[in-house]
Amino acid sequence: MSQESTSKGKLKITPKKILAILIILAIPILYYALTKYALPITTWNYGGKVVGFRTDLRAAQKIPIIEIESIPNVNDADQSIRDTLIRRDVQNITFLFEPTDDKNNALYVIEETELIKALTLSYLSIMPTELQPTMPNFNAAVVDNYTGITATQLNPKIVLIHPNFGNQTVVRQDGYIIYVEAKNTGNFDSNKLQFDLATERLMMALLTIKIQ
């Protein structure tokens, strides 16, 4: 009886079947490769919290961080920024920006909000539960231009440079001042993307996000 059923169940392997098996095997591999290396990433699990981003983290990672003057003894640019902004003795973090035209001003709010989101998450991660109410204050102020800005260890500043004033899309650190600069592409939507990318690069440094 058992011999008979074995003989009836014998598989005949045809080229079509081989192709089908290969396709079935290739789908999860392709999916894995796509999600790992190609598809945009706009969310990130940060300490158990799913954080949303405005644009692709993979693209933002390509934005350089330039250190004009970093924290001593810190070689890693991302680390230097974290050590500047995420400290338990920081009292106030000020966002500075130079006003531009009415069509573009609103972008500053978008970018500042994103950065406050990342800063808040970062601070919560370094503070024991009962210390959370003593997070630094965040506030915003305008500047006439981007020269002569000063900051201190207890009051670092984040300077947002709108594409209308920017030459390149970059994050720069100059001591206790972090510049988030976006280049002007001549198109509103594209400028917005550049600003988002620069902001997101700073957020990645704050949240220790590195895409493989």
Place this chain on the structure above:
Amino acid sequence: MKFEKSIATFLAALMSLISVAYPVLAATNLGQYPGFLLNSDGSLGALIVVGSSASTQDVIGAADLVARLAQAAAVSTNIPGTSANINGLEKNTLNINFGNITDEFPAAIRSFHYNGLQQGTISFRSNNYNYHEEIVPGTSADPIYFSHDFGTSGINGTETMVVGSNQLKYRYVFEQAINCTALATSAQNTCTYDNPEYTNPIKVTLLGKPFIMVGIGGGRVKMLSGSVGAATATSGVTYGSYTIYSDLGGTSGSTPFARILVKDASGNTVESHVISQGDSYDFTAENITVKVTSAKSLTDGTVIETAVVVGPINSVEKTYSSSCDVTSTGTSDTRFPGETSWCIQVSGFTNPGAIAANDAIEVVYKPQTSPQYFKYTGTTITLPLPNNYGEIGFEGWNYNTFATLTFKYIEGISANFMTGAGSTNDTQAASNLNGIEIDSDVAGSIVDPTTTTGYSRAYILFNQTFGATTYPVLIGFYDSTHGRIGVDLSSCDTGGVENSKCAQMTAPGWTSFKFTISYAGGASDTDKQFLFVNVTTPDIAAACEAGGSGCTSLFTSFDLGTAALPNGVILSWMNKTATWNAGNAPKFRLYTSDSSEDKDVSIQNTPAGGGAVVQSDIGKATQDVVANSGAIVVAPASYSGGQQIVVKVPAQALAVKAYIGKIGAGATTGGTYQQIVPVTSSVARLDSEITSSDKSSKDLILVGGPCVNTLVASLATASANATAKYPFTCASWLARNFGSIRVIDDAFATGHQVVVVAGTRAADTRLAANVLQQYDTLLTGQTSSAVEVTSLSTSGITAVS
């Protein structure tokens, strides 16, 4: 059919009832802001929407709202209580090796950490302004720290809290700006430093003592201190043994004056003087100064009220700048009243006649000798703030549980055969043994790593040699049931074996054993210590760990430490005689003589202020000495002369226990505070980015009026099916300057609110945003769903329909 009709009629009636009642019952008011924007888990459920053509002022206003909402999104959370009798924050995880207070405590201690601190409002010219008190326990750059550095005089190996000058501060922080000049009573007295305002000054209480701010500006504050009150002919203000009365008043030119009477404790008038408003007078015989800040009287001279400040001469009116000291005298003496090591300085106060938000008055610990060392000697030691307002307390260790090990030389003893873990038989296995005994006061705390059996005593025993090249070393454990030492000779080796209990070494050779010291037996690795002993044959015993001339020993290691810090405590057992032969087991002593020597015992410790670990010789120390490993060598000089060393090994990894607050205030059971729920999605949008899904599923804060924010414009537009939900279009906005905040229920979708923040001009929108940002002081209790705003004060906010 009839039945169905009845149901339909009932439902219709119900719906009509709901439609009438719902707006009344569910109308959201601004006093509820921002609670209605938060989800049940405390997270922010709203989007902040800025008009695509927003002005700069709109942008800053929206940014301020975002910054505030980021911290307003919170959920009520339990705060842990203190373990024993502490009101404040208590930590028992501070590193014993240069651990900083700022590693574990908040940068600023606030009232929600220690309820002896205050936060609230002060009243000035009918307006209330927020303030809070805080204690700043150093900074991470200049910390208060703990050390047991043996090399620092003042510490000498004892765990010590090190507090330097200008590290510990009490701060009185003005959370809101106060424009004193704008509210001053006259053009002459403008609250500036040069033209102080005595009639209506700003009154504050620092560390429980009243101070009166009369002049502000240029980084300086002029303040009065002492006994403060109103004197009349029958009601006095007392300072020390004297009470000040005022029985006559009047006006000279435009300046009011008052006659001041000084009465002693018996009620006798001892002196009197007429003082003009704003002036002071020194009553030298009584050593008091009386300052009249305000004088009010009737035309017949009857005093209504004379406001005075009374204190010691030279102390009533002082100027405080951005730095203070505790050595200046006279009017330059800025020490806090009654204190010798605390002085008053200010932070901010740069604007003439006005206080900016976050300006602060600081009372700073600046001892004349810095740093100050607070050594733990078995009882809690405190550094109190002035006026006993709170303290930093150094309570000692995280867990006050230790196994105390005594190491001593023994000779001429015998041992029996071990028959199993912890047990021996009656047969003697060896005699005339010399060696080292380790005795613990906690049974089972010395663990044989090969059997995991714990003992109260262990031994490293040396027998006489067997021939020229066989050197026997035995590990013994104490059989407490039978009162004898047991050794295991069942598997002897010839040396070169770790954890050997029986080595008959062939020269040149070595043997080693690593005892586990574990208080509770099952403690985690980080809570264990290890005693590592390495013995060599005489021909290679050329050097010992202690080093120094002539330092040779059969023990090339006798180290007690943790897995991470194995050399925490080093005992220098050396050969007392060079003899180890067929007739004699070797004899030992600590280092090179029978008396107490520095190198008898050493510890590893970190220098005060940080740096590389150093080894310190502590054999002649008279006090307990802490090692980096957490072991505490008990008063070495008391034992080393007797060839013993006593070491306390902690039951768990040793850490410092400290608190900030107040001890003896009763154990706290904890409380609740608002734990921030972070924003994790993108909450700020342009009006052009808002989708219909956003409108139907989210609450919205719309910044900018109908001229700049298209969503506001759409709410202001009536449709065929509905009336306009916002009262102004761009064209119909009122022709006057004001800001507007309005909550609209069910604006785009049922169950969701929209808050519109707008204004005639961009500056008015910014003003409205600022009011919303300061909702907890300016909108508390507001029962209307809409307000007009003309200034950043409660008087500038008007409810509208």
